[in-house]
Amino acid sequence: MKKKLVVLTGAGISAESGLRTFRDSDGLWEGHDVMEVASPEGWQRNPELVLDFYNQRRRQLKDVKPNLGHRELAQLQIHFDVHIITQNVDDLHERAGSKKVLHLHGELLKVRSTKNPKFILEWEGDLNLGDVDSQKHQLRPHIVWFGEAVPAFDEAITIAKTADYFAVIGTSLQVYPAAGLVDFVPANIPVFYVDPNPIQIPNLRNPLETIPLQATEGIPFLKNRLLAEFQ
Template identity: 35%
Template sequence: MFEPIREQIKDFRKIVFVTGAGISQESGIPTFRGKDGLWRNYDAMQLATIDAFYQNPKLVWEWYNERRKNIIAAEPNFGHIAITELEKYAEVVVVTQNIDGLHQKSGSSRVLELHGSILKIKCTVCDFREEILTEFSENPPYCKCGNLLRPEVVWFGEPLPQDVWQESIKHINQCDLMVIAGTSLVVSPANILPIYAKQNKAFLIEVNPKDTEMSSEMDLVIRDTSANALPKFLSLFKEK
């Protein structure tokens, strides 16, 4: 599977992983797209907007509370664990589009969450922020200041947190290798991250069961799931 780069492994000192919904799906977390994208006959992509939230905060929070229960109960899979284990052999940074915290739960020490975290909440008006791992007693939940609380996630149409974005670009400009795992690369601006790495002459590996928007730009394409492929990738580093 990874035989073409066996001899190059020793040259990869800094690795950036760009991960998406595919790696979390293997831990039982549904994706927005495809057959998993409907919730009680609502299109999940339509619920993940600021307009939907203000039109019906109770409905949006019902959906997020169900997702939170599922995510809190989920465990990292072999893909997450392999990424964590790689820190023993190289500098590793994870830039993820996922909001589930599974990379941190697995033990990865440097995780940049482009789209925020469903495990965190923030006030829609004041500066209140907190990580909450339990159920809310009210729906929708309100801040002490009297205003609505919302998940600290990036909804469709909202900008990414610029501090996280800039730090991601910094690491990508420094990496020798980028591994794009479990993402279809259709969501902007995360889908331009491989371009930055390519410009920096980093080696690009895609791990995905299906073709993506950028498969033709990759140096190596692995048509498999992250949970199957990444432990084999890790084994090369153990051998070097």
């Protein structure tokens, strides 16, 4: 039976494919205050602005491709039972070939009803005011906005608890609850941290190996490390 490798990915891996992403440092996403385009209050104030913002992100997604980091994680499925938990809303992991991907913060290529959160549709084109569900309620981006619950977090905890190896890639570990996932990794399970600017992880009960590289360099290093040491 293959050992389970659980990987938490963040903005860093998508940025190397050319996707500009929200960073805590300036509070802006593509020039917008994130609270304008990623909060229920922003949606209430100006839904057209929010819809236009995500329409542009959806179009942009069609112009980028998975990078070496995405592809190498997919290749690791040959040797490990790989579960990816991602904070990213793009589909680059899936396009690279990863089969088990859990999106904590929603997905750009899906929309949902403003009244029934379980009414979710695949959506590749623009979403406009007047696009409604079967009960005539407006559709919205299937994105977890600031101040909203993270429905997939319980499933993410369950996955993290079963890890034989855990990797953190391209995330500043500043966005909660995602950053707290490492606390659910069983004690003494190896944790690998791939990030060019790693922070100190407080109260970690696990052996930690930091790989201070970008995802496209660090993931091949991680792959070789895992295959050499743990196969």
